[in-house]
Amino acid sequence: MVSASASAAVSDGDGVAASVRRVAMRFGATTVFENVTFDVRRGEVFVILGGSGCGKSTLLKLMIGLHAPAEGTITILGQEIGALHGEARRRLQRRFGVMFQSGALFGSMSVLENVALPLASFTALPPAAIERIARIKLGLVGLADAAHRMPAQLSGGMIKRAAIARAIALDPPLVFLDEPSAGLDPITSAGLDALIVSLARDLGITFVVVTHELASILAIADRVIMLDREARGVIAEGDPRRLKAESTHPLVHAFFNRTEPGGA
Amino acid sequence: MAASPTADAALTRRDGAIVLSGRLDARSLATLWEEAVAAVTPGATLTIDLSGCGYCDLSGTALLLAMEERAGTPARLVGADPRTVRLVERAREAGAVRPPPAPGPAPSLPVALGEAVVRRLRDLGMRIAFLGQTAAATALTAMRPRSLRLADTLHQAEEVGSRALPLVCMIGFLFGLILAFQSSIPLRQFGADIFVANLVAISVFRELGPLLSAVILAARSGSAFAAEIGTMKVNEEIDALTTMGLDPFRFLVLPRLLAAVVMMPVLIVAMNLAAIAGMSSVMLSLGFPWAAISSQVVTWTGPSDVFGGLAKGLVFGAAVAGIGCARGMATGVGPRAVGEAATAAVVGGIVAIIVLDGIFAVLFYLMGW
Numbered sequence: 001m002v003s004a005s006a007s008a009a010v011s012d013g014d015g016v017a018a019s020v021r022r023v024a025m026r027f028g029a030t031t032v033f034e035n036v037t038f039d040v041r042r043g044e045v046f047v048i049l050g051g052s053g054c055g056k057s058t059l060l061k062l063m064i065g066l067h068a069p070a071e072g073t074i075t076i077l078g079q080e081i082g083a084l085h086g087e088a089r090r091r092l093q094r095r096f097g098v099m100f101q102s103g104a105l106f107g108s109m110s111v112l113e114n115v116a117l118p119l120a121s122f123t124a125l126p127p128a129a130i131e132r133i134a135r136i137k138l139g140l141v142g143l144a145d146a147a148h149r150m151p152a153q154l155s156g157g158m159i160k161r162a163a164i165a166r167a168i169a170l171d172p173p174l175v176f177l178d179e180p181s182a183g184l185d186p187i188t189s190a191g192l193d194a195l196i197v198s199l200a201r202d203l204g205i206t207f208v209v210v211t212h213e214l215a216s217i218l219a220i221a222d223r224v225i226m227l228d229r230e231a232r233g234v235i236a237e238g239d240p241r242r243l244k245a246e247s248t249h250p251l252v253h254a255f256f257n258r259t260e261p262g263g264a
Numbered sequence: 265m266a267a268s269p270t271a272d273a274a275l276t277r278r279d280g281a282i283v284l285s286g287r288l289d290a291r292s293l294a295t296l297w298e299e300a301v302a303a304v305t306p307g308a309t310l311t312i313d314l315s316g317c318g319y320c321d322l323s324g325t326a327l328l329l330a331m332e333e334r335a336g337t338p339a340r341l342v343g344a345d346p347r348t349v350r351l352v353e354r355a356r357e358a359g360a361v362r363p364p365p366a367p368g369p370a371p372s373l374p375v376a377l378g379e380a381v382v383r384r385l386r387d388l389g390m391r392i393a394f395l396g397q398t399a400a401a402t403a404l405t406a407m408r409p410r411s412l413r414l415a416d417t418l419h420q421a422e423e424v425g426s427r428a429l430p431l432v433c434m435i436g437f438l439f440g441l442i443l444a445f446q447s448s449i450p451l452r453q454f455g456a457d458i459f460v461a462n463l464v465a466i467s468v469f470r471e472l473g474p475l476l477s478a479v480i481l482a483a484r485s486g487s488a489f490a491a492e493i494g495t496m497k498v499n500e501e502i503d504a505l506t507t508m509g510l511d512p513f514r515f516l517v518l519p520r521l522l523a524a525v526v527m528m529p530v531l532i533v534a535m536n537l538a539a540i541a542g543m544s545s546v547m548l549s550l551g552f553p554w555a556a557i558s559s560q561v562v563t564w565t566g567p568s569d570v571f572g573g574l575a576k577g578l579v580f581g582a583a584v585a586g587i588g589c590a591r592g593m594a595t596g597v598g599p600r601a602v603g604e605a606a607t608a609a610v611v612g613g614i615v616a617i618i619v620l621d622g623i624f625a626v627l628f629y630l631m632g633w
Contacts, residue, residue, distance in 0.1 A: 107598045107599035107600065108599070108600065119290060119323075122290075122291070123290045123291050123293075123294055124294035124295070125290060125293060125294050125297060125323075126294075126297055126298055128330075129293070129297045129326065129327070129330070132326045132329070132330055132359075133290065133322065133323050133326040135358075135359065136322055136325070136326050136329070136355050136358045136359050137322065137358075138358075139355075139357070139358025139359055140322075140354065140355075140358045144358070144359075150598070151598075152597045152598035168322075170290055171289060171290060171321035171322050171323055198354075202350055202351060202354050203321070203322065203351070203354075204347070
């Protein structure tokens with residue numbers, strides 16, 4: 001096993017985009033996970049992975065401030081999100097982008113309007129500038145020709161790409177993606193992976209990605225943490241390629257080598 | 265020039281170049297955008313000096329592209345850091361795909377009219393098909409009664425009938441009370457307040473009981489049928505039924521239709537009794553004895569009034585449930601589809617009730633009822 005312990009605290013705020021410290025989450029008497037600690041470094045693609053029901057999406061929802069953890073603290077872009085309320089929290093939330101698993105595009109707006117919405121809401125740019133910026137974002141995700149389509153007219157892959165375009169509308173330094181390649185065919189999924197990598201490299205965006213798609217993880221992740229339902233927490237952390245090659249933890253080995261736990 | 269990543273965006277000119285300095289992002293460009301684009305001379309060589317730019321993201325590059333577009337030639341970037349140059353290249357690639365033209369203007373009046381007629385005809389065809397499929401499902405179920413989903417039908421009957429009873433009774437009581445109060449004022453001028461009992465009983469048994477019960481059915485159950493079946497349609501549950509070899513009409517429509525038709529007379533009787541109770545409370549408060557009130561009601565109303573109203577109710581129930589289910593089955597795609605189906609079910613149901621009531625009025629007149 002490469003690393004089963006929590007990463008050391010990084011005090012340099014400039015080098016850390018997000019920091020999770022001793023976080024626990026419980027639903028009633030059920031503990032989803034506890035004592036989860038890790039840092040997301042600026043500019044990296046960080047993947048939270050694990051089997052179904054391990055709490056990946058719950059952890060993401062804690063990080064974006066939709067739920068409060070039962071214990072611990074979460075710092076996003078240098079600010080503790082749990083300590084902020086009202087407008088202060090919304091100001092922080094505007095500094096990162098989120099792509100939800102379903103895309104969550106607004107069905108009553110065209111794709112272009114979806115992407116332009118954050119720009120129109122939070123900047124004083126003239127309409128022509130907003131449209132130009134939104135079109136560049138759509139061009140980046142390969143949807144320039146779908147600008148006037150409604151979300152109901154898009155395929156699953158197009159919805160996810162449009163949702164990414166909306167998430168990067170305000171050029172945030174940090175973007176959270178929940179299951180970006182779930183339910184997509186391998187070609188579309190590979191295209192989405194390439195898009196994430198290129199956005200990280202070219203725009204310097206830090207990505208926190210929740211996924212359990214092994215091919216995507218190996219294609220995009222600089223570092224990963226692996227959650228486990230039985231262990232109720234992090235069972236591995238590090239470079240996914242090293243974890244795949246070197247980890248001796250039966251679950252980690254099974255996950256990265258697609259075998260039964262304890263099997264060959 | 266020292267490049268500050270936090271300084272506000274600013275525009276100056278130097279040696280024929282446009283100098284953009286400070287932070288070029290979506291928030292800081294708001295005041296600068298139009299000025300920067302207007303500073304470009306169309307057709308002239310464009311040189312943009314970015315040596316004082318401390319930060320430039322995709323929104324900043326969008327401004328550079330807008331300036332390029334006005335100039336008509338690619339800009340010469342001076343002093344840009346390699347990351348900004350890379351970003352501009354990426355933005356150029358992203359913007360190079362010419363977007364399709366925006367949707368054209370609204371169609372002309374004849375075209376719009378034609379499209380509306382086609383839509384109406386399609387809608388009519390869909391309703392006829394729905395009627396046919398429902399009739400076929402009913403006939404098949406009548407031949408094999410055990411194929412009826414009895415538990416689901418009883419559940420629907422509970423939803424449509426039992427759960428609606430408190431509302432029906434309350435509205436019936438208040439309606440009887442209001443009608444009695446309102447009519448007692450003019451009738452008293454002629455010393456005819458005893459006829460308030462006749463007026464309320466006849467109008468409620470023949471007209472208002474079935475009508476109000478059907479409106480309540482449309483609002484409560486017609487919309488619920490459309491929303492339930494519509495959500496199932498959106499979730500592909502109808503497709504799942506079809507591919508499992510189950511007829512959605514027998515599985516979903518028939519139990520709801522049957523429940524509504526069976527429970528409508530129950531609701532109408534409850535509405536009638538509640539209205540009579542409401543009217544009686546007013547008559548008693550006006551000093552009329554119970555014997556006089558009941559005598560007026562029994563003497564002046566006959567079985568044709570009560571059963572005519574119940575017969576109308578059966579048809580109203582079938583119409584409301586049928587329209588609710590039809591709207592649910594015709595639910596489109598998108599987040600508003602289910603809401604639109606529910607609204608269409610209520611509006612369609614109420615319009616159908618009024619139209620059918622008019623037809624019944626003429627029929628009953630011709631039959632001398």
